[in-house]
Amino acid sequence: MTQSTSTLLSILFGLGVFAVVVAVGWRSVQNRRILRLAGANGQETIIVAGEGDKISSVETSTETVAVERAAEPVSGAQPALDADAAVAGQERLARVVSATK
16 A cells, blocks of 8 residues: 555545544534523523423522622722622533533
8 A cells, every 4th residue: 555545545534533523423412402591580590401301390499609708909899800700600600510410
């Protein structure tokens, strides 16, 4: 087998493996339903379910998280706003992760 033939075969084999991976991934994405529910208080619940799953009701619970704030810096309130955004992002991530389990 010449070098050009082996190169061509390796490229074709790589493309074939890539096509199989994409097809399997596409099928798994297409067989999921994502439900996004918003409460009256603005809290979101995201549910990831399979196509055949029956969802008849959603039970939610509310947890209040107390955040201790550090003393405000003299230069301004920007670090406090960043901390609030980080806490909100972590809470949202925790809700999404718990919804996918």
